[in-house]
Amino acid sequence: MTSIPNEWPNFHGMPDDDALTASRPRGQKLAPWIWWDGEVRESAAPNVHYYANALHYGTAVFEGIRCYPTDRGPGLVRLREHLERMLLSARIYGMKVPFDVDALARGAIEVTRRNGIQNGYLRPLAYFGSGPIDLKPKRECPVNVFIAVRELGTFLGPDALRKGIRLMVSSWRRPHHTVLPTMAKASGHYANSVLAAHEAMDRGFDDAILLNQDGTVSCATGHNVFFVKAGTLFTNDEASSIVPGITRDCVLSIARDNNVPVQIKAFTREELLRADEVFLTGTAAEVTPVRELDSASFATGKGTLGALFQRAYLRAVTGRDEKHADWLTAVA
Numbered sequence: 021m022t023s024i025p026n027e028w029p030n031f032h033g034m035p036d037d038d039a040l041t042a043s044r045p046r047g048q049k050l051a052p053w054i055w056w057d058g059e060v061r062e063s064a065a066p067n068v069h070y071y072a073n074a075l076h077y078g079t080a081v082f083e084g085i086r087c088y089p090t091d092r093g094p095g096l097v098r099l100r101e102h103l104e105r106m107l108l109s110a111r112i113y114g115m116k117v118p119f120d121v122d123a124l125a126r127g128a129i130e131v132t133r134r135n136g137i138q139n140g141y142l143r144p145l146a147y148f149g150s151g152p153i154d155l156k157p158k159r160e161c162p163v164n165v166f167i168a169v170r171e172l173g174t175f176l177g178p179d180a181l182r183k184g185i186r187l188m189v190s191s192w193r194r195p196h197h198t199v200l201p202t203m204a205k206a207s208g209h210y211a212n213s214v215l216a217a218h219e220a221m222d223r224g225f226d227d228a229i230l231l232n233q234d235g236t237v238s239c240a241t242g243h244n245v246f247f248v249k250a251g252t253l254f255t256n257d258e259a260s261s262i263v264p265g266i267t268r269d270c271v272l273s274i275a276r277d278n279n280v281p282v283q284i285k286a287f288t289r290e291e292l293l294r295a296d297e298v299f300l301t302g303t304a305a306e307v308t309p310v311r312e313l314d315s316a317s318f319a320t321g322k323g324t325l326g327a328l329f330q331r332a333y334l335r336a337v338t339g340r341d342e343k344h345a346d347w348l349t350a351v352a
């Protein structure tokens with residue numbers, strides 16, 4: 021079924037497993053340069069007004085884009101798709117972003133290069149600035165846009181990729197797509213994720229799964245959910261109030277490359293508890309195995325499909341898979 025050998029824990033064709041994580045930054049140091057409204061500036065210089073509408077009402081839209089070291093220098097993962105998604109999120113909130121995808125892509129490349137980043141995370145963000153204290157920011161509030169850069173290694177902890185993480189089902193539900201446009205990445209939506217993430221942290225878990233209003237599974241706090249049952253890969257779609265992730269799309273494409281059967285459908289917490297394997301995907305989380313969900317435990321590591329997807333994904337985003345070379349934009 022699979023064309024990629026899925027030995028574990030060695031990443032064939034990757035730096036060896038220790039180098040993979042050991043060479044990554046441990047912290048999230050901010051980079052000295054930021055792209056702000058069309059120019060690269062010192063990141064300490066610009067300020068957000070205390071009456072920015074976004075600060076009060078969550079009216080910002082944003083993206084998270086990874087930068088990885090490759091043999092041809094740093095590469096940005098699926099840059100255009102991320103920027104297109106940000107402009108679609110902006111459209112829904114009535115925000116006219118004064119830059120198109122090409123201008124934002126040039127800005128992203130320029131600011132990454134200027135900061136000399138290898139393992140990094142770009143945060144493009146467009147927000148409604150200062151204006152009247154009403155709820156109609158599209159009438160008078162300016163729209164400002166920045167692309168901030170920071171270092172980023174393994175997001176869910178240094179051992180997460182290798183050993184997997186522990187999740188709980190949150191007592192908070194994810195807002196339904198009739199309540200908020202849940203496919204959009206808008207700041208206000210993440211108050212819900214913060215509540216669930218704090219609840220998980222306070223109870224000693226690494227992250228949380230949020231259910232929908234109908235009781236089916238939506239997503240983790242900032243990641244999509246996959247599970248494997250009897251060799252079939254399952255995930256849900258936008259009808260489950262998710263952000264349909266770009267990493268999710270990469271994994272589905274790797275599944276096609278490897279003839280792994282896939283079913284995209286709404287699924288219940290019980291189906292997840294009965295799964296053979298569970299893993300999360302996201303720009304920050306990459307492909308992170310889940311070793312426990314509440315009282316259930318799952319296979320991780322050697323021989324799992326999750327390991328295959330993780331390895332194939334990391335190969336592709338570090339420029340080691342010609343088939344997906346178009347996922348990367350060179351910074352050099």
Ligand SMILES: Cc1ncc(COP(=O)(O)O)c(C=O)c1O
Pocket residue numbers: 084205239240241242243244262263264265266267268301302303304
């Ligand atoms: C709620 C939510 N779900 C899923 C994802 C994963 O999306 P992506 O793979 O595009 O980063 C994210 C992160 O952007 C998110 O915030």
